[in-house]
Amino acid sequence: METKLPKIxxxxxxxxxxxWHTGKxxxxxxxxxxxNGLSINTVQAAMRNLLKKGYxxxxxxxxxxxxxxxxxxPIISAEQYAAYQLQTMRANTLNFSTLNFIDHIVKNDDTTILDELEDIIKRKKELEDD
Structure with missing residues (x-):
C-alpha cells in the first residue's frame, strides 16, 4: 500500500x-x-473522525x-487495513517474519487459506509471465 493510513x-x-461485517x-x-454498546454520541464523533481520515x-x-x-x-476494505497493519508491523518490529506470521495464521485454520494463497501466487506468476 503506497499511502500511509492515518491511525484510528x-x-x-x-x-x-x-x-466490514455488514457490507452495506x-x-x-x-x-x-x-x-455493540456504542452510544449515538460516540458513533457520531467517531464517524466524523473516520470521514476526515478518509476511511x-x-x-x-x-x-x-x-x-x-x-x-x-467504507472506502478502506478490511483487507487493505490489515495489509497496512502488517506492513507497519514489518517496518517497525525487529526480526518480524511474514512467513512465520502466515504459518501462525494457518496452524489453527482449515486449508482454505492455503488454497487462497496458492491462487494468489499462481495469478501473480501468470501476470509476470505475460
Whole structure:
C-alpha cells in the first residue's frame, strides 16, 4: 500500500468492523443500534473522525424514521487495513517474519487459506509471465 493510513482509535476500529461485517451502507443510528454498546454520541464523533481520515464516505441521504440522514460506506476494505497493519508491523518490529506470521495464521485454520494463497501466487506468476 503506497499511502500511509492515518491511525484510528479503538472505537473507530469497532465502527469499521461493523461496516466490514455488514457490507452495506449504514447510518450513525444504525451503527449505534447494532448491539455493540456504542452510544449515538460516540458513533457520531467517531464517524466524523473516520470521514476526515478518509476511511468512510457519504454514500446517500436516506430517511431514518422521519428524519433525513447521511448513510456511509467504507472506502478502506478490511483487507487493505490489515495489509497496512502488517506492513507497519514489518517496518517497525525487529526480526518480524511474514512467513512465520502466515504459518501462525494457518496452524489453527482449515486449508482454505492455503488454497487462497496458492491462487494468489499462481495469478501473480501468470501476470509476470505475460
Amino acid at each position: 482509535s479503538e472505537k473507530e476500529k469497532e465502527i469499521m468492523s461493523i461496516f 451502507s449504514m447510518t450513525s443510528s444504525a451503527i449505534a443500534e447494532s448491539g 468512510i464516505k457519504v454514500d446517500d441521504i436516506v430517511y431514518s424514521g422521519t428524519v433525513l440522514t447521511r448513510s456511509y460506506i
